[in-house]
Structures are given as C-alpha cells and as structure tokens.
Amino acid sequence: SVPPSPPLRSAGFFARELEDGAGFSVEVPSPPPGGAAGSRAMTFELLPSPAIENYTARSSHDIPNFYVTGQFLSHGTEEDPNTVVAESSGSLEGAVTIVSSDVPVKSVELTLLREEGVDPSLLSAPVRRNSRLGGYLAKVSGEVCTWQVVDGDVPRGTQVPVYVDLPRLCSTLREEKLRVEFEIKVSVYFVDGFVVSETFPLYLYRGV
Numbered sequence: 001s002v003p004p005s006p007p008l009r010s011a012g013f014f015a016r017e018l019e020d021g022a023g024f025s026v027e028v029p030s031p032p033p034g035g036a037a038g039s040r041a042m043t044f045e046l047l048p049s050p051a052i053e054n055y056t057a058r059s060s061h062d063i064p065n066f067y068v069t070g071q072f073l074s075h076g077t078e079e080d081p082n083t084v085v086a087e088s089s090g091s092l093e094g095a096v097t098i099v100s101s102d103v104p105v106k107s108v109e110l111t112l113l114r115e116e117g118v119d120p121s122l123l124s125a126p127v128r129r130n131s132r133l134g135g136y137l138a139k140v141s142g143e144v145c146t147w148q149v150v151d152g153d154v155p156r157g158t159q160v161p162v163y164v165d166l167p168r169l170c171s172t173l174r175e176e177k178l179r180v181e182f183e184i185k186v187s188v189y190f191v192d193g194f195v196v197s198e199t200f201p202l203y204l205y206r207g208v
C-alpha cells in the first residue's frame with residue numbers, strides 16, 4: 001500500500017501547515033405541502049382571556065383590555081389550518097393590527113422557535129411522548145431568532161406590515177426516526193410590563 005503523503009507545510013521561520021477543513025451543506029429542494037395550491041392568509045387574534053397561551057399578570061384583574069389581530073401569508077396546505085407554510089430561503093409575510101388597547105404598547109416581536117424530536121424506541125429509558133411532534137420525544141427546543149416588528153405605541157387600527165427574512169438553513173424535517181419542527185411566536189409587550197404571546201406551527205420547505 002502507498003503511505004499517505006505528509007501534510008503540506010510552508011517554508012521559513014514561520015512554517016505552518018497549509019491544509020484546512022471547511023464545512024458545506026447540501027440542499028435538496030422539495031415542494032410545499034399540499035402542492036402548488038397558491039397562497040392563503042392565516043388569521044389570528046389576541047384577546048384578554050386566560051385561555052391565551054402565555055401572559056404575565058398577578059391576577060385576572062391585572063389583564064388590560066386589548067384586541068390585537070394579524071395574519072401570516074401561507075404558501076401551502078397542512079392538516080392544521082393554523083399552520084403557516086413558508087419557503088425556508090424566503091420570507092415570512094403578514095401584518096399586525098392593534099385594534100384597541102387601554103394600555104400603550106411598548107413593542108411587538110416575532111420569535112422563530114425550533115424543536116427536535118427522536119423516536120422513543122431509540123432510547124433505553126422510558127420517556128414521555130410529545131403530542132405536537134406526533135409522539136416523538138422533544139430533545140432540543142429553543143429560539144432561533146427574534147424580530148421586532150413594532151417599536152412603541154401605534155395608532156389604533158393601523159395595520160403594520162410584517163416582512164422578515166427567514167434563516168436559510170432552517171427547514172422542517174419529518175423522517176421515520178427524527179423530526180425537526182418550527183413555530184412562530186407572536187408577543188405583544190405593554191408599557192406596564194404586561195406581556196401576551198401566542199404560538200403557531202410553522203412549516204418550512206426548501207423551494208424548488
């Protein structure tokens with residue numbers, strides 16, 4: 001057998017190896033779920049109710065009166081009608097409207113969340129299944145990035161457009177033993193410290 005050649009080195013007093021490594025990624029395009037069914041608007045609203053996913057208040061009496069509406073443009077069809085479908089190398093488009101609020105708004109933010117899951121049968125210890133991941137165990141979850149779409153109070157009824165670029169290397173993955181899912185969280189911050197947020201499923205596909 002031929003022995004491997006020694007690494008290349010530069011000559012002189014400051015000699016060093018001339019080899020280095022670099023990472024690369026391979027993108028495989030895929031069509032949006034449901035095929036090319038066109039775009040649709042996924043609408044939502046936030047109201048002062050304990051049913052809201054997350055809010056910071058000492059009691060129900062501390063919840064201010066507010067009404068926030070919005071929409072996201074979805075480029076595909078999922079079983080869950082509240083799922084937003086977008087191209088991973090594209091953008092997330094929509095709008096947010098502060099219809100009414102007794103307390104001035106401080107800001108409105110969008111947060112991209114990532115959650116990974118594996119088949120519980122691959123693990124030796126018994127685990128609790130995650131229903132949102134189709135019974136898969138949630139192993140890693142966290143924030144990918146956050147965008148501020150509103151800074152300060154805005155006139156009531158004004159529709160604020162939303163247009164943010166999505167991270168290129170993020171895409172939904174649904175394999176037999178592994179799943180990678182995403183969510184988009186809408187958070188409204190008020191000047192008195194009150195925060196309300198709601199999360200929606202987000203399906204990211206690689207455009208053809």
